[in-house]
Amino acid sequence: MNFDPRYSTRNFASVGTRPIRPDGVDKVTGRARYGADFNMAGQLVGRVLRSPHAHATIRKIDTSKAEKLPGVKAVITAADLPDLTDGDAAMYDILDNCMARTKALYDGHAVAAVAAVDVRTARQALKLIEVDYELLPHVTDVDEAMKHSAPLINDAIFTEGLEEKPVKPSNVTKRSQFGHGDVHQGFGHADFIVERSFKTEQTHQGYIEPHACVASVSSDGTADLWVCTQGHFVYRQHCAQLLGMEASKLRVTSSEIGGGFGGKTHVWAEPVALALSRKAGRPVKLVMTRDEVFRASGPTSATSIDVKIGARKDGTITAAEATLRYSCGPYPGSWAEIGAMTAFACYRLENVKTVGYEVLVNRPKTAAYRAPSAPMAAFAVESAVDELAKEIGMDPVDFRIKNAAQEGTRSSYGPVYGPIGIGPTLEAVKNHPHMKAPLGKNQGRGMACGFWFNFGGQTCTDLNIGMDGSVSLAVGTVDVGGSRASLSLVAAEELGIAYEQVKAIVADTSSLGYNDMTDGSRGTFSSSMATISAARNAIKILRERAAQMWDIAVDDVVWEQGHAVAKGEKHGNLGKLSLKEIAAASGTTGGPIAGHSELVADGAGVSFATHICDIEVDPETGATRVLRYTVVQDAGKAVHPTYVEGQYQGGAAQGIGWALNEEYIYGKDGRLQNPGFLDYRIPVCSDLPMIDTQILEIPNPNHPYGVRGVGETSIVPPLAAIANAVSNAAGVRMAHIPMSPPRILAAIEAERAG
Amino acid sequence: MAGVAVSTTINGDSVEYLCQPDETLLDVLRDRLGLTGVKEGCGTGDCGACSIILDDRLVCSCLVLGAEAEGRRVETVEGMAHGDSLHPLQQKFLEHAALQCGICTPGFLIAAKDLLAKNPDPTEEEIRFGLAGNLCRCTGYDKIVRAVQDAANVMKGA
Known part of the structure; x- marks a missing residue:
């Protein structure tokens, strides 16, 4: 696709204006559906048992009493999430973080989960799960953890990035270095030098919406996942890999998201909910409590x-x-x-x-x-x-x-x-x-x-023009703060139509090609690029259809302010065809009109x-x-x-x-x-x-x-x-x-x- | 456990339900009555996302039992608009972009409605303290305060 992403100056009609967002009314009336606002028939309640210890070996987990409790439909441990990561260390860590395998590594680390008919039964079942822990020394401070005397968290880790491979394992997993020139020499030329040490404590993204999902695995191997996430395509890949599914058989729908700020870029509860649903044979809804959000989901570094x-x-x-x-x-x-x-x-x-x-x-x-x-x-x-x-x-x-x-x-x-x-x-x-x-x-x-x-990254967008001339824009980047409004503006700008004629949605993983997640400030940057590209592809078809309607060469048709215009004196009597007019005739000029785009949005x-x-x-x-x-x-x-x-x-x-x-x-x-x-x-x-x-x-x-x-x-x-x-x-x-x-x-x- | 039979009024409509004695009004509203505009952010009364008006009093519905709604009036975000005409606060929240993710919005709208009912002409400081029980992590509150100021002006003129 010969899309040229280079900047060129232009006078904007829509971009730079401040219309009301398309998802606004639903959000001020309570109609918008977030992670926890979705339910399925026959749905069970999922709950997670978490380690109260900062560092402990899990000797044994006895779930038998919990399984016998009436109303409990499934209990899972790490044994129900076998390691299918095939040597992919980063995925193994995600798996281990979702459900501790041999050691609990922090206060709040998941060790087991249940699905029951109601929350009361689920809570009761958690109390009946017996975990035999062997406590290990722990370290929570970054400077303390670097000391040679610190308890080792993973004895298979040797510091990467050192000139010589270390002989002893360490809590320092990697050293990296950047820069240029010679700082020693540079300091020699300084008249003043400031040198100081600083510390910052760990914080949480603090999104108001706790993590929430509804998972439904069918006996035919297909599954649906409704979830608040910054990247449903990434969640699909991770969940499919961890559960041994084909990605195409897992449809992930992103709910409205109640804040993420980076914290909803990683799976935690979702593979657990899918595993519970698979075992119970029923849909499972899993919503974290605020306590779980703080103890187990993504804080920043100290x-x-x-x-x-x-x-x-x-x-x-x-x-x-x-x-x-x-x-x-x-x-x-x-x-x-x-x-x-x-x-x-x-x-x-x-x-x-x-x-x-x-x-x-x-x-x-x-x-x-x-x-x-x-x-x-x-x-x-x-x-x-x-x-x-x-x-x-x-x-x-x-x-x-x-x-x-x-x-x-x-x-x-x-x-x-x-x-x-x-x-x-x-x-x-x-x-x-x-x-x-x-x-x-x-x-x-x-x-x-x-x-x-x-960031930029992989982006896929569809722009469909209805027979009434309205435009559906399907994007794959989750809208975390108004991007459906900005992308509608971009589509309107490129097509030369009114903002109100465009309706943007976030499509599910089965309806659109892969998209990286909304992170790295890429949502509007990358999806607007894909929207422009999709709109230009649609305009190409609109011009072809207009040429057909006029029976002239397509090269004689240009697109100006939402209209096909025949250029040149020989077509002086042809007037203009609006997007609406071309769309209305589409059934007889070649069928639906759409623009598609898939690209890697380089150059953020x-x-x-x-x-x-x-x-x-x-x-x-x-x-x-x-x-x-x-x-x-x-x-x-x-x-x-x-x-x-x-x-x-x-x-x-x-x-x-x-x-x-x-x-x-x-x-x-x-x-x-x-x-x-x-x-x-x-x-x-x-x-x-x-x-x-x-x-x-x-x-x-x-x-x-x-x-x-x-x-x-x-x-x-x-x-x-x-x-x-x-x-x-x-x-x-x-x-x-x-x-x-x-x-x-x-x-x-x-x-x-x- | 035997359910408790409750008769109450929600957004002007008579409603009857059975709930467990230890079930919160928040869970009743969301899980039994489908009023999912009332949000749960913490379950401990710290975030205000589940704010409702109970007999003219602003409360966190996570701190009220479902059984306590017996014979009382409950108002949620779902009751703010009249037909297809939005409440001035809802309209001003849209115009000022006083929401980004929107999860806190229902709670803010209810809290602001309660504030303006008691103080139709609040200063910026009164708005800031009046809404201090509601957490928003997206906006920095600037546009929320402006939306409430603007709505107050519209409502005074009405």
Whole structure:
């Protein structure tokens, strides 16, 4: 298919407007169906038994009593999910995480599951399952886990990425390194050097909708799965592989999704629900409790990061170095690697080196959380950058502008940048009224930059034109925050018709080709590219049909503003044919009109943001208040600006929660002490001010409309921006996130004590 | 266990159901009556997704027993629109894009309706504290507050 994705300037009619989303009315009337809102006839209730121990060998599981309880229709353990992963280590880890095989690796690790006629019976059955555990020493802290004396979580793991293969197993699964130049030499040329260590605690995505699914396996080997997910095609592949099914026999329908932020990119309960349904011969609904969501589903990494940056008196950075240690939970991951790639991505550096260490701990398997790994790296780097600016005596914005990456800069992680937005966001911040607003007593202002790659990936889209001229757009990327609206706008734009004429849906896995999941800010970027391509294919057919209706050569027909137009003087009397007119005649001109597209959306434009915030710190209690917050971010092209603003505001709010409050708290026993929204407190309405946004549009050269992903970058700068603000307000550098009142108070008192 | 017979009024309609003595009103609404607009985010009264109005009082239906609805009036998101005409709050939530994923929206709408019934002209701060029992993880609340302000203005003029 000769689709040309390159950007070209154009005047937009639909793109850039702010219509009401197509799924809106259902969502304000309660009609929209989320994961737990779907039911099937004869459905059973599934429940999961979870390990109360952080680390334990499972000697034996006795399910006999539970099986005998009236109303129990199936009980499963790891034995019912045999290992079919065929040497695929990553899939084996997913399987083991869904149902512990030989060891429970964290508090909350699934060990068995039941399906019963009602929830009361299911709960009772869980109590009748006897698990014989042999407790093992555990480790939950990332720095502790790296010590040689730490309990080993998996003795088959030897650190990858070292020059020499280690002889002893380790909790460090991988070392990765990025950079260029010679940092040793670079630091030699520095007049000022800042060196500091930082820590961030583990947080949860905190989506309000717990994981939920309904699985129905038939005796003929086919199955249906209804589930809240960011990627139903990926879920289908994973579930099919783990259960030994052919993918085409498993139809996965994505429900409306009540938040994901990366946390609904991994299967947890779904293979368990399918296995229960297969054993019971009936549909099984499995909904996690909030406690299970916190204990067993995807938190982000806890981190420990050392940063060293040197600069000349004139403000030129001469060298930058970071060592980043990220917890992965009990299975290998690449979280520190991503952190190491993003850490210095905002800057133009001659000498830069980052090293990442992936660290196993007895905590839930780390999952992606909005620009995964980048916020922690940015916290450490942007804090040190602020400190360095202060030492040099430069304004922190000017210091960043002086060192900002630009088109042609070789990034710290390798590639050379095309047109990028870091410089423009900094200039916008420099000129923003927020930067000039006065501050009161105990108030401080902070700013920070952030970077995220953005992904593209495999995308498949269908565009069907009805005989009445209305357009059905079927996409395979789950709509997490308004993409059906933005994709309808794109279809309307390309076809030259009204937004209201287009209806976008998310198709199930049996109705459309494979799509990667909605992650990496790819939903609107990649599906809009596929939508444009599908629309152009449909236009080609529309032109052919018009040519047929007029009985002229198709090359003489062009598509303009929703109409076929015959070009050239010889056709001057032909007028125009609207999409509606061509569609109405389609039954006699060759049948249905549709455009299809399948592509790999390459060239996702990298994304930059700069945030400003004002914080007031109570020096007596350490309590903080966010007074004002401003987000400036490059969107490439904002397809639906209101939802772009929403992404900016939402990411900022999540970052504020992370910076000031949210953290997983483990006891000495390795158990999570705050698995609920009361004790794991995410920001509420009264915690926040309005969040100002400024959208910059520096077109992505690799997208026809210039679109970049916008979903994730907004969570990257807040940790650092807030830390810089709190540090300025309290007069002491904060190096541990979250900056909860006790931590701030301790820092202030330590400073006073000298 | 024997069920408890309950007669109540839900969104203006008389409703009778049998429920277990330990069954929450949330579970009754969702699982027995099919009112799945009422959402469960936590089951412990911390997120507000299951907010309903019970006799003019805003409550988390996960913290109320189904049996307690006997003889009372229950209002859920399903009762907010009249025919095909949306409540001003619903309309303003759409216009301001005050929802992204939408799972918290029914709870916010009910909480905002209760707030405006008691305080038709709230300040921004009163809105922020009035809605502090409802968690939203997507929006950062900015557009929700603006939607409620706008709806309050429309309702005052009505």
